Structures are given as structure tokens and as C-alpha cells.
Amino acid sequence: MAHRANFAHALDELNVPALEAFLAQDTTWTFTVPGRGVLDPVAGRTAVLDFVRDGHAAQTGTVRHHLSNVVVKTADADRAEVRAYLMQTRNTGEHVQVISTGVYSFELRRSASGWRIAELTFPLDNAPGGSVGGL
Template sequence: MIAELQQAVANYAHALDELNVPELETVLTEGTTWTFTMPGQGMLGPVAGRAAVLDFIRDGHTAQTGRVRHHLGNVVVTTTNAATAEVRAHLLQTRNTGESTQIISTGIYTFSLRRSDGRWQIAELTLTLDNAL
């Protein structure tokens, strides 16, 4: 089960970076919520519902320059049962413009996942950034 949960959050990161909307639709519950905390800027969100989250992601991709990657590390399953789980992971976000590569931000993701139709999906995502973007 732990490997399935780690795979679910890895699938999220890959789909996010590639703007793979069909994959994002399968990894997010219909009622998913996203909340972000940024130093000096407070809390953003929650962004509620799959459609609103996908719009938020599309807007973010439109605004970004270069190739942005979300690197998840130290992925740990902290609680789990047959239907729900919580996964925490460190974030290292980078941007590659072709001329330079930079670290954009670091932080901690907390994913609350639910099992539905034999697949783990993100029901709630909380991101606490260590620095403002």
C-alpha cells in the first residue's frame, strides 16, 4: 500500500509539470481542495473542487517561464487505513530556462488521499512553502 501511495503523489507531480490534465483528473478527487501557505503572504485558498484546481493549474502554467519541475523527496506515509491515507513530502521546485537553472522554492506537501475505484486520489493538498515565490 505504501508504494501505491508514493506512486500516486509522484503521478501528481509528473502530471502537474507536464500539464497532463487527463492524468490530473484521475489523481484528484472531484471535491479536492488545495491550500497554500507562503511566508509574508499568508494563506492562499482553499481552492475547492477539481475544476477550480485545474483552472488554477492552467493559470499557473500560463504565467510561468521556463520549465518548472516539482521534485518530491522524503515521501513518508504518516497515517493509513484501507480507504484513507496521509502522505508528507518535501518539495524542491526548480525552473530551467535553457540558459540557467534555479531553485524557485522549497516546502512541505501534505496530501490526504482517498481510495476510490481501486485507485488512490488526492482529496486534500496542503503546501507550506519555506519562502515566497
């Protein structure tokens, strides 16, 4: 669970070295947005990091990823499947808003240096305005 919380901190702080350490080289992120369906996956560590950078560049205010109800669904020595609720908020200094909610599903793979995110799927509960970058 602390690993996932560190992931959210790394996303919010755009800590690229930490994010890179969380991601498998062949990681894939897939988003489902109401009214738009499944978006093209973002595939590969470099593409995911570019996606996160673009999301940060497009955002206004301070964005936070709040992970809760973290559940390890299955696990063995080399793989684990983890689900967590996500609520993403934005604080502009004048007001706080909920940008989106949904469920992160992580497929984790063990490497020589620790657990890595092999796949992240994120079906959003609502269609946020603008980009889904950085989710």
C-alpha cells in the first residue's frame, strides 16, 4: 500500500525518477472515459512519462491523486493485481474541485529491483473537462 501512495506522490510532484522506478519498461496505461469509450493505450515507459509530463503542463492549480480502498486481488511470487479507488482533486487557491473519480487497476510484475507497474487500467466514473493526462 505504501508503494501505491508513493506512486501518487510521484505523480503529483512530477518526480520523474521515482515514476520511472515504478514503471516496467513495457508498461501500458489504458483509460476508459464515459461518452468516449476506451482511449488508445499509452504503451512503454517513455510514452507514459511523456503522457504524465504533458498532463502536468496542461493542468492548472495543484492536482492531487487520492488513492483509497487499496485491495490486493491476487498475488504470487512474480505478479500481483491491485485495485484502488481514485479521487483526483484540483486546488486553485480560490476553490477545490473534484476533477474525476474512478478505479485504478494495477497489474504489478516483480523485477530484480522490486515491483513494477506492468499495466494500469483506469475506467473513469465521469468525463473530466480537458485532457486526462497525468491520471
